[in-house]
Amino acid sequence: MANPSKAKGTSWESLIVGYLREHHNPGARRNVQMGAKDIGDIDGYYLHALEAKAERTITLSDYIAQANKEAIHAGQPFGCAVVKRRMKGVGDGYVVRDLSTDVRLMNRLRDMEAALAGENSELYEALDEQHREVA
Known part of the structure; x- marks a missing residue:
């Protein structure tokens, strides 16, 4: 090139x-x-x-x-x-x-997690554990 x-x-x-x-x-x-x-x-x-x-x-x-x-x-x-x-x-x-994009993303994540936790708490807890990593 x-x-x-x-x-x-x-x-x-x-x-x-x-x-x-x-x-x-x-x-x-x-x-x-x-x-x-x-x-x-x-x-x-x-x-x-x-x-x-x-x-x-x-x-x-x-x-x-x-x-x-x-x-x-x-x-x-x-x-x-x-x-x-x-x-x-x-x-x-x-x-x-930018911050406005990040806030929209975090709001979506929060709302989707709340929906999953309310619908299937065992799956939510398993996925939460799987994706938790300490920086």
């Missing part, structure tokens, strides 16, 4: 897809660029349009604006950027969204 920046971005996208396939969704894949109606760089991150960024200068406001716009185009309720952390592996990258 003649453009080193594009090669770096493509490599970052591929690393994210590999990580998502192993830890989240085996069907994760890179998206074909759609121009003005771009739907994000990666498909398969549940409920999200995902924008991958591996740049020397980090501009969070631009990344979030782009991710939110692409979420609308993709028909997803949430947008986020996955920003490469220098000198670290893919699992150490930053997932970034």
Whole structure:
């Protein structure tokens, strides 16, 4: 690839897809660029349009604006950027969204958990235990 920046971005996208396939969704894949109606760089991150960024200068406001716009185009309720952390592996990258998006996500999670806990407390408790990890 003649453009080193594009090669770096493509490599970052591929690393994210590999990580998502192993830890989240085996069907994760890179998206074909759609121009003005771009739907994000990666498909398969549940409920999200995902924008991958591996740049020397980090501009969070631009990344979030782009991710939110692409979420609308993709028909997803949430947008986020996955920003490469220098000198670290893919699992150490930053997932970034604005506070209003995060609050909507947390409200959805809270409401869905309350519904599951009320409907099937044994399943809720088993899933809660399975997904609890200390940072």
